[in-house]
Amino acid sequence: MATKILSVDDSRTIRMIVGRTFKPYDCQIVEAGNGEEGLAAAAREKPDLIILDVTMPVMDGVTMLTKLKEDPELKTIPVIMLTAESGRENVLQIAKLGVRDYLVKPFKEEQLIEKAGRIVPLTKKPVA
Amino acid sequence: MNDGASYLELSRRYGFAPKPESASRLTQLVSRQDADLDEIAKVIDKDPSLRARLLRVANPEAENEAEYAIETVEDALMRNGVGCVLVLAMSTPLAAALVKTFQTMLSLQIETIDPRTAPALAGEHLRCNIDFSGKVVGHVLLRLGAAAGRLIAAGILGTTPEEMTDMNEVRDVAGELLNIMTGNFKSNLCDAGLECKLSPPDVRSTTDFTPPVVRAGSVEHLAFSSGKIQIYVEVTANPWSDD
Numbered sequence A: 001m002a003t004k005i006l007s008v009d010d011s012r013t014i015r016m017i018v019g020r021t022f023k024p025y026d027c028q029i030v031e032a033g034n035g036e037e038g039l040a041a042a043a044r045e046k047p048d049l050i051i052l053d054v055t056m057p058v059m060d061g062v063t064m065l066t067k068l069k070e071d072p073e074l075k076t077i078p079v080i081m082l083t084a085e086s087g088r089e090n091v092l093q094i095a096k097l098g099v100r101d102y103l104v105k106p107f108k109e110e111q112l113i114e115k116a117g118r119i120v121p122l123t124k125k126p127v128a
Numbered sequence B: 001m002n003d004g005a006s007y008l009e010l011s012r013r014y015g016f017a018p019k020p021e022s023a024s025r026l027t028q029l030v031s032r033q034d035a036d037l038d039e040i041a042k043v044i045d046k047d048p049s050l051r052a053r054l055l056r057v058a059n060p061e062a063e064n065e066a067e068y069a070i071e072t073v074e075d076a077l078m079r080n081g082v083g084c085v086l087v088l089a090m091s092t093p094l095a096a097a098l099v100k101t102f103q104t105m106l107s108l109q110i111e112t113i114d115p116r117t118a119p120a121l122a123g124e125h126l127r128c129n130i131d132f133s134g135k136v137v138g139h140v141l142l143r144l145g146a147a148a149g150r151l152i153a154a155g156i157l158g159t160t161p162e163e164m165t166d167m168n169e170v171r172d173v174a175g176e177l178l179n180i181m182t183g184n185f186k187s188n189l190c191d192a193g194l195e196c197k198l199s200p201p202d203v204r205s206t207t208d209f210t211p212p213v214v215r216a217g218s219v220e221h222l223a224f225s226s227g228k229i230q231i232y233v234e235v236t237a238n239p240w241s242d243d
Helices: A012-022 A035-045 A061-070 A088-097 A109-117 B007-014 B021-031 B037-045 B048-058 B073-080 B082-106 B146-157 B167-191
Strands: A003-008 A027-032 A049-052 A079-083 A101-104 B111-113 B125-134 B136-145 B196-198 B202-206 B218-226 B229-239
Touching: A003 A012, A003 A035, A012 A027, A012 A109, A012 B146, A012 B167, A027 A035, A035 A049, A035 A061, A049 A061, A049 A109, A061 A079, A061 A088, A079 A109, A088 A101, A088 B007, A088 B167, A101 A109, A101 B007, B021 B037, B021 B082, B021 B167, B037 B048, B037 B073, B037 B082, B048 B073, B048 B082, B073 B082, B082 B111, B082 B136, B082 B146, B082 B167, B082 B218, B082 B229, B125 B146, B125 B167, B136 B146, B136 B167, B146 B167, B146 B229, B167 B196, B167 B202
Parallel strands: A003 A027, A003 A049, A049 A079, A079 A101
Antiparallel strands: B111 B218, B125 B136, B125 B196, B125 B202, B136 B229, B218 B229
C-alpha cells in the first residue's frame, strides 16, 4: 500500500516540489494550503506522515501542530516541519510540541527523502 | 517531544546551522531601547564588512572612502542611529539566505553587487513584498525582471523558461523565494526580543517603481546578479514601534 504523505504549505511552489520529490516512490501525496485545511485533511486521510510549514494564513503550522497533538486520533502521526524559520524560540517551541524532524528551507530534495525515509517506508516505483 | 534539549543540540539533531552568535549579539544589543553605543561600536569594529557598510551609509554623498567626512563607527552611529545598524545587521543574513537559496534550489551562484552601480531595472517586472509588524515594523521588497522570474521559476519547478507561461506560477515561486529569505530575517529579530509577524507575500507584475511608504526607520538596498538574473532588495526596519 502506498505511503500517504500530507503536505501542508501555503506555497503552491513548495507543494509542487514535495510532490515531485516523492514521485519516484510509491507514495500518495495529499495537499493542504493552511493549518485549518491541514487538520481537516489529517482527520479525513489519516496520513502516514505530515510535512508542515510554519507561516501560513488562516492557521499557522504551530497552531495546527498544537491541535494535532491534542487530538487522540491524530497525535501519533509523525510530523516533519519544513520552514524557513530556524530561530531559537521557534525551534524550541516546536520541539516541545513534538516533531520527528525539522528541515530548514532552502532544502535539497534528497534531504527531504532522507528525513522522510527514516520515518516511513519509501519504496521506489518500478521503472516503466 | 522535546527531551529538554538545547537549541544547539536540536540544531545538530535536525541538521541545520544554528544562528551565528555574532549576528544575534548585535541584534540583541540594538534591540534594547537603552542600547549602549560604545558596546555596539565595539561589535561593529570587529566586523570589517559591517563597519564598511555603516560608514558608506553615513557618507551618502561621498564617491569613495577618501571623501568620507564621517570616519569612525561612533560618529556614524551618532549620525544614523542604532536603527540603521539593525537594518545593516539584519540584511547580512538576508543576503546570505538569498545566496544559499540559489545555491541549494537552483545550483546557481549569485553574487551581491553594489546597488549604486547595478544596472537599473526597467519595464514590467515582479514586485514582491512582505511586511513585518510587532515590536519592529518594516518590509522586505524584492524586484526582478519578468524574464528573470521565469528563469528562476523554471529552475525551481524543473521545467524550461519557455514552458513557464503561467505567470501565477512565476509569481508563486518569487513569493516563496522572498518567504525563505524573510523567514530567516524574522527568526533573527524574534531571537533578539523583537517579536514580529510576517504578512503573506504580496507579488504582482508591475511597471511601477514607486517605493513603499516608509514611515520611519532605516532603509538598506541590496542588489544581486547571476548571468541574466538581477535581483534588487529593499529592507526597512523601525524598531521600538508603537504598532
